[in-house]
Amino acid sequence: xxxxxxxxxxxxxxxxxxxxxxxxxxxxxxxxxxxxxxxxxxxxxxxxxxxxxxxxxxxxxxxxxxxxxxxxxxxxxxxxxxxxxxxxxxxxxxxxxxxxxxxxxxxxxxxxxxxxxxxxxxxxxxxxxxxxxxxxxxxxxxxxxxxxxxxxxxxxxxxxxxxxxxxxxxxxxxxxxxxxxxxxxxxxxxxxxxxxxxxxxxxxxxxxxxxxxxxxxxxxxxxxxxxxxxxxxxxxxxxxxxxxxxxxxxxxxxxxxxxxxxxxxxxxxxxxxxxxxxxxxxxxxxxxxxxxxxxxxxxxxxxxxxxxxxxxxxxxxxxxxxxx
Amino acid sequence: xxxxxxxxxxxxxxxxxxxxxxxxxxxxxxxxxxxxxxxxxxxxxxxxxxxxxxxxxxxxxxxxxxxxxxxxxxxxxxxxxxxxxxxxxxxxxxxxxxxxxxxxxxxxxxxxxxxxxxxxxxxxxxxxxxxxxxxxxxxxxxxxxxxxxxxxxxxxxxxxxxxxxxxxxxxxxxxxxxxxxxxxxxxxxxxxxxxxxxxxxxxxxxxxxxxxxxxxxxxxxxxxxxxxxxxxxxxxxxxxxxxxxxxxxxxxxxxxxxxxxxxxxxxxxxxxxxxxxxxxxxxxxxxxxxxxxxxxxxxxxxxxxxxxxxxxxxxxxxxxxxxx
Amino acid sequence: xxxxxxxxxxxxxxxxxxxxxxxxxxxxxxxxxxxxxxxxxxxxxxxxxxxxxxxxxxxxxxxxxxxxxxxxxxxxxxxxxxxxxxxxxxxxxxxxxxxxxxxxxxxxxxxxxxxxxxxxxxxxxxxxxxxxxxxxxxxxxxxxxxxxxxxxxxxxxxxxxxxxxxxxxxxxxxxxxxxxxxxxxxxxxxxxxxxxxxxxxxxxxxxxxxxxxxxxxxxxxxxxxxxxxxxxxxxxxxxxxxxxxxxxxxxxxxxxxxxxxxxxxxxxxxxxxxxxxxxxxxxxxxxxxxxxxxxxxxxxxxxxxxxxxxxxxxxxxxxxxxxx
Numbered sequence: 001x002x003x004x005x006x007x008x009x010x011x012x013x014x015x016x017x018x019x020x021x022x023x024x025x026x027x028x029x030x031x032x033x034x035x036x037x038x039x040x041x042x043x044x045x046x047x048x049x050x051x052x053x054x055x056x057x058x059x060x061x062x063x064x065x066x067x068x069x070x071x072x073x074x075x076x077x078x079x080x081x082x083x084x085x086x087x088x089x090x091x092x093x094x095x096x097x098x099x100x101x102x103x104x105x106x107x108x109x110x111x112x113x114x115x116x117x118x119x120x121x122x123x124x125x126x127x128x129x130x131x132x133x134x135x136x137x138x139x140x141x142x143x144x145x146x147x148x149x150x151x152x153x154x155x156x157x158x159x160x161x162x163x164x165x166x167x168x169x170x171x172x173x174x175x176x177x178x179x180x181x182x183x184x185x186x187x188x189x190x191x192x193x194x195x196x197x198x199x200x201x202x203x204x205x206x207x208x209x210x211x212x213x214x215x216x217x218x219x220x221x222x223x224x225x226x227x228x229x230x231x232x233x234x235x236x237x238x239x240x241x242x243x244x245x246x247x248x249x250x251x252x253x254x255x256x257x258x259x260x261x262x263x264x265x266x267x268x269x270x271x272x273x274x275x276x277x278x279x280x281x282x283x284x285x286x287x288x289x290x291x292x293x294x295x296x297x298x299x300x301x302x303x304x305x306x307x308x309x310x311x312x313x314x315x316x317x318x319x320x321x322x323x324x
Numbered sequence: 325x326x327x328x329x330x331x332x333x334x335x336x337x338x339x340x341x342x343x344x345x346x347x348x349x350x351x352x353x354x355x356x357x358x359x360x361x362x363x364x365x366x367x368x369x370x371x372x373x374x375x376x377x378x379x380x381x382x383x384x385x386x387x388x389x390x391x392x393x394x395x396x397x398x399x400x401x402x403x404x405x406x407x408x409x410x411x412x413x414x415x416x417x418x419x420x421x422x423x424x425x426x427x428x429x430x431x432x433x434x435x436x437x438x439x440x441x442x443x444x445x446x447x448x449x450x451x452x453x454x455x456x457x458x459x460x461x462x463x464x465x466x467x468x469x470x471x472x473x474x475x476x477x478x479x480x481x482x483x484x485x486x487x488x489x490x491x492x493x494x495x496x497x498x499x500x501x502x503x504x505x506x507x508x509x510x511x512x513x514x515x516x517x518x519x520x521x522x523x524x525x526x527x528x529x530x531x532x533x534x535x536x537x538x539x540x541x542x543x544x545x546x547x548x549x550x551x552x553x554x555x556x557x558x559x560x561x562x563x564x565x566x567x568x569x570x571x572x573x574x575x576x577x578x579x580x581x582x583x584x585x586x587x588x589x590x591x592x593x594x595x596x597x598x599x600x601x602x603x604x605x606x607x608x609x610x611x612x613x614x615x616x617x618x619x620x621x622x623x624x625x626x627x628x629x630x631x632x633x634x635x636x637x638x639x640x641x642x643x644x645x646x647x648x
Numbered sequence: 649x650x651x652x653x654x655x656x657x658x659x660x661x662x663x664x665x666x667x668x669x670x671x672x673x674x675x676x677x678x679x680x681x682x683x684x685x686x687x688x689x690x691x692x693x694x695x696x697x698x699x700x701x702x703x704x705x706x707x708x709x710x711x712x713x714x715x716x717x718x719x720x721x722x723x724x725x726x727x728x729x730x731x732x733x734x735x736x737x738x739x740x741x742x743x744x745x746x747x748x749x750x751x752x753x754x755x756x757x758x759x760x761x762x763x764x765x766x767x768x769x770x771x772x773x774x775x776x777x778x779x780x781x782x783x784x785x786x787x788x789x790x791x792x793x794x795x796x797x798x799x800x801x802x803x804x805x806x807x808x809x810x811x812x813x814x815x816x817x818x819x820x821x822x823x824x825x826x827x828x829x830x831x832x833x834x835x836x837x838x839x840x841x842x843x844x845x846x847x848x849x850x851x852x853x854x855x856x857x858x859x860x861x862x863x864x865x866x867x868x869x870x871x872x873x874x875x876x877x878x879x880x881x882x883x884x885x886x887x888x889x890x891x892x893x894x895x896x897x898x899x900x901x902x903x904x905x906x907x908x909x910x911x912x913x914x915x916x917x918x919x920x921x922x923x924x925x926x927x928x929x930x931x932x933x934x935x936x937x938x939x940x941x942x943x944x945x946x947x948x949x950x951x952x953x954x955x956x957x958x959x960x961x962x963x964x965x966x967x968x969x970x971x972x
Binding site for chain 2: 760942
């Protein structure tokens with residue numbers, strides 16, 4: 001391993017920033033710097049429009065720290081150039097400013113825990129290797145869960161963006177159901193992959209996906225739409241539906257199953273539709289599970305659902321692992 | 325794998341219905357169609373007597389869907405004919421009508437999630453294979469937990485059969501302790517393996533077990549009785565004791581350890597008694613864990629306890645895995 | 649395995665008591681009977697001073713039962729003589745009298761569940777073997793979590809030492825911050841490894857560590873001090889800070905990473921400092937997680953943190969596994 005180990009690139013070189021863009025693109029399984037650039041554009045647009053620019057700068061800090069960590073720990077260079085050290089870190093950088101107050105101690109947490117995702121990913125991938133799946137975004141999910149739960153008893157991390165802890169129960173399924181509203185929810189669900197509540201961001205993400213691979217964009221669009229339909233059919237929490245919170249994990253499940261880990265064909269398409277359906281239930285179930293803690297599920301439902309649909313090793317023209 | 329893959333049997337053939345009965349029998353590790361038939365008789369009797377016939381029809385739908393799914397996914401045929409695709413599905417079909425309202429969307433959930441247990445089982449068994457244990461009823465437990473937790477924020481799935489979420493704490497340990505009462509609790513605990521609160525059902529289950537294997541019936545009887553004694557000794561929740569809710573997981577632990585995975589002898593008998601004792605604590609512990617969510621443990625305590633008593637690989641004349 | 653299996657030693661032989669001391673020392677990774685003797689001295693002093701002598705006698709009962717169990721189950725003898733059957737049991741024996749009332753049924757639970765840690769350890773180590781880590785104190789954590797959660801619905805186990813279940817939220821970060829206070833918190837944090845709130849106990853533990861290995865004592869001291877600093881910096885719950893509850897898991901992480909599983913050098917030192925920092929967050933996060941149940945985290949945060957810092961298999965001059 002030592003011989004192919006990565007040497008730290010010049011931090012301000014063009015190649016390094018390209019790697020950071022790829023790292024952002026890998027959140028949706030795309031090894032493509034242009035895709036990542038569109039994702040970053042969507043993040044910057046959305047975070048400024050929704051009045052929380054710290055999310056955008058956190059994203060940059062997160063992808064930077066987690067990628068640099070890969071070099072510092074001398075992991076194999078080809079993982080770095082494919083952006084695989086960045087996708088968990090960029091999500092940590094989006095999540096902490098979304099849920100916590102913008103204070104220096106929060107930035108220290110971003111620096112430490114986005115870095116930590118890199119070795120947690122290597123560790124979890126090591127665990128999952130015998131089962132021929134990778135850890136997906138679970139290193140981000142796990143470390144961020146710990147930080148957000150910790151914030152509940154750390155006055156130094158204001159939990160201003162977290163919902164109140166409460167026993168699961170009463171909620172309203174009311175929301176606007178005009179056609180225009182539904183289109184906005186559908187695109188917002190795609191934007192929520194990076195925790196951005198903005199339909200324009202979702203549109204920029206779709207364009208970024210299409211640049212890399214048409215099928216990725218198509219499955220992202222189907223994933224968000226079907227999840228929206230299932231959430232409406234089963235009369236889920238209306239506010240969450242309108243915020244796209246039932247769609248972002250299914251979007252990732254759809255891209256993972258529909259075109260990343262299986263060949264595109266009609267058999268895998270049926271499988272992917274089932275996966276999207278199940279992800280909505282897992283999302284709702286995990287929402288309930290974390291309700292007494294007031295902690296978001298992050299992309300946990302996507303990880304769980306995709307593992308459950310990959311572990312059986314079906315004869316569905318499985319492709320080689322791309323992520324991890 | 326493709327060559328021995330199962331071809332879909334004629335659905336209304338006698339052989340197919342025999343497989344469904346075996347699938348029901350495999351809930352208690354019995355590869356015996358007559359046993360399964362007695363189990364189904366117990367389920368039908370109990371669900372009609374307790375006024376919720378949807379449980380019986382759900383059981384049939386669940387075992388049907390999960391078995392058919394094994395054929396559709398072309399898993400190895402010998403698993404199908406032994407009934408190993410059915411035991412998780414039949415439990416999903418019992419559980420959802422027990423805890424949720426009888427509405428069409430609930431039946432759609434039975435269809436999807438009982439099917440899903442088949443590939444979740446294959447996936448989990450794949451994970452557990454290096455440790456020489458199988459997933460037991462955990463595919464049922466996992467998928468049903470997600471659906472029941474989801475129902476807390478899905479108005480489309482009325483959570484009418486679930487207890488209210490509450491912080492763990494106050495409860496009454498009062499219950500009737502006449503000899504006749506105790507006998508009823510003891511038999512009811514066996515009936516609760518399929519979530520049926522009926523001592524007649526428990527008796528039918530014992531008969532079904534005895535048809536297949538005397539030791540299975542004996543250990544089921546011991547498991548329910550010892551668990552009842554431990555629950556009374558430690559003064560557990562009285563209502564749950566009377567409903568047999570501290571006994572059904574120990575019944576399964578007893579059959580698993582006492583005669584399925586170990587040879588029957590005095591050393592494995594001591595081991596099994598310890599396992600039954602531990603299962604009562606794990607049951608009570610998991611009851612507390614899920615209390616803030618108001619979600620039942622299902623057969624989770626049996627799975628956890630049996631794993632903890634099988635993983636150490638003792639020199640207790642271990643038999644070959646039968647289930648999974 | 650049978651050929652090297654352990655034969656039951658004479659229970660009152662000197663060698664057997666030496667093994668019990670080693671088992672106590674292994675809680676902090678020291679295969680040294682004198683270290684264990686100092687630990688036991690600290691436990692006895694602290695438990696009598698804080699008015700709960702049952703903790704000390706529970707510790708003895710626990711290390712005795714779990715060690716004897718290793719012989720009864722005929723596990724390989726070299727594990728027994730290194731004290732590896734004792735360290736989980738001694739902690740069960742400290743924990744149950746700390747959190748539960750001193751009644752005969754509590755002692756029955758100590759006997760059963762401290763014994764159980766021995767085979768749960770063998771089982772979990774079997775699971776973790778492919779990943780070249782061991783289960784650390786997790787067998788103690790897992791079995792004790794089940795017993796304490798069970799106590800919530802067992803009147804036979806008074807939960808008098810457990811905090812009230814409550815949704816996470818309000819707390820005070822106030823505590824005394826004089827230099828003398830801080831020194832007391834620092835030493836108390838080391839004493840809390842065995843659940844003893846006494847700075848003298850912490851001092852006895854440090855001396856015991858130094859007898860075995862200077863680096864073990866140094867890292868324990870650094871672990872407690874840095875954890876205290878991080879907890880103060882992030883303004884954690886003041887009462888828990890003063891009771892040393894943010895320090896005991898980092899103490900174990902520090903000994904594990906700083907000198908047990910990696911060679912002592914400056915690179916592993918940086919790694920260990922990061923591990924201590926992360927352990928405080930994982931401690932706070934798990935505190936929140938268990939808040940609705942009113943259950944303590946025990947040494948769970950140490951296990952999670954140390955796994956996350958060992959799984960990546962860094963080229964940091966890793967040493968051979970000593971524990972497990």
